[in-house]
Amino acid sequence: MNACQGLAADIGGTNTRLALVEDGKVCEDTILRFRNADFASPDDVISAYLSEHGNPSCHWAVLAIAAPVQGTVVRLTNHDWTFDADSLTRTLGGAKVRFLNDFEALAHSMDRLTPERLIKIHGPDHKPLPRQTRLVVGAGTGFNAAAVYPAGDHRHVGVGECGHSTLPVINEEELRLWQYLSRNRARASNERALSGAGLREIYEWCCLEAGETAVPYSPADISASASTRTDRLCVAAATTWTTLLGRVVGDLALVFMATGGIVLCGGVSRSLRDFIKSPVFANAYSAKGRQSELVSAIPVWLLNDDYAALSGCAAVMAD
Template sequence: MHFTNENDTALRFPVLIGDIGGTNARFAILVDSNADPKIFPVVQTADHATIDEAIQSSILDRTSIQPRSVVLAVAGPVDGDEIDLTNCDWVVRPRRMMESMGFSDIIVINDFEAQALAVVALDEEHLEMVCPGTSEATGSRVVLGPGTGLGMAGLVHAQHTWFPVPGEGGHVDLGPRTARDLEVFPHLETIEGRISAEQILCGRGLVNLYRAIAAADGRDPVHATPAEVTGAGLAGKDAVAVEALDLFVTYLGRLAGDMALVFMSRGGVYLTGGIAQKIVPTLKNGKFRAAFEDKAPHSDLLRATPAYVITHPMAAVMGLAAYARTPTRFGVETQGRRWKA
């Protein structure tokens, strides 16, 4: 593997930064290493046939700044010169992008690597604590993001460098533990007979959980979308939706505690994504914390580990900006993921 170090060529400014999701693409330009990112309006991926078209019409046509380098975070595996995105039709073709738009250097990484980078790039004002504790300055960290799916990454510090560790932790098994779980779990929709964490802890997973609770109680589900379940649960107007949110944060707490143990994350656990930001009141009602800390014989370790919700709407962009400013601060693997003109 090849990691960025002092012998690598630094990124040439200005740098175009992009966080490309299934529904939204967020862009910014970093003029130099001391500047704040110039953030552009959020782009709807469905409004543009290609990422090249989106960058040209939404960014380059709206500024006199000509980026020389590009750093993109994408939801999908980065493999080869044609990078397919998981939840949208865009394909990233770095070589063609350089030819058509004049870029000299393009780096493409995984979207949750960018979320992990953001953890050490954000100020405290963009972190909402949901479990008290003290974050060790160079302690390992975990990022969990319930959204369209369930993303996960670690961040490990060694030799004065932060190393993001992307993974598929959102697909680990999640099983019943309490008597209520045993009533609800038989009604959950499975994948080939299996209940992974993502089957519950994402947008469609919340609806899956809501329907399972209704079925367990012999009731007809009223709500059909994550937003409807979340709204009804937060408003306290629907007992099934309220319990769905309570169980959602309980199961998220269990998984967050498991990942904290895997990474020995004395630097904290960080929840990111739209769902976590919307349900902060439920995350603070004590059920997440109880499940997070309920890890005998290591409960004391978890009680000392803080957990936060990342509230910055452009967190991944800020993580990419931190990397673009000082690549040597981060051990980001670039082999097979960097293209130069």
């Protein structure tokens, strides 16, 4: 049986990404992605992964999970999986198991990002500043953010559940969208709009407003049609989604005083890159009244890396 330092896992609502770790670094040739729907439990997907790599004996396992992390049992927010540290230790042959929130892992990866993985979106040209507070914000199956605070030569990471804050709207049209998103839910949260499912619901609302029947598009279909400008209602949905993203990211910039810079991540963010790079995002992001100048000076990048959280798990393992 082979041996390795550890196992890194990034478990979202739709996919699980896994890799082996040696000397505090991800072994990139061991990265694999699995669809959660193909497995009954996280133990099953980890067992399948280890089997493909010769069942290595791991000393550590750091799992980044898209859920609030408290204690040794964690329930995934957007998929019917429960993680039990004792059960996973047995699956891993005695490895020490640590759970992180997935955005906590992304935040720990910030010091390991190479420049080519960051696409400039807004603001000054300098790289993220490690001596100032930085922020990572992601829109994919869900929505969340985490802050990286400077702590001498180290870092301190703070993570919340920003996706479950109430979605901010500023005019009558957006209020109608808010009411549409909040039906049968009492309110509309950030995640109800700023996620894959949210993009789909915004598209449905745009069709309703236009008096047209919605096509059964997936979020990926909507992003693709918007990017190629082949469907005007997909373009309208992407524009509205991007406006709301810019506003919420600008709010978070103020809340965390993230003067070191903001990094956007997540599959939906990447799929709507052209919209996020447009003035639609920048205008909504910077529209903060008396603090518009402050927010405008905070740079924003898009992370073009689907496996950064694995690097964050490896960083925690090394620490």
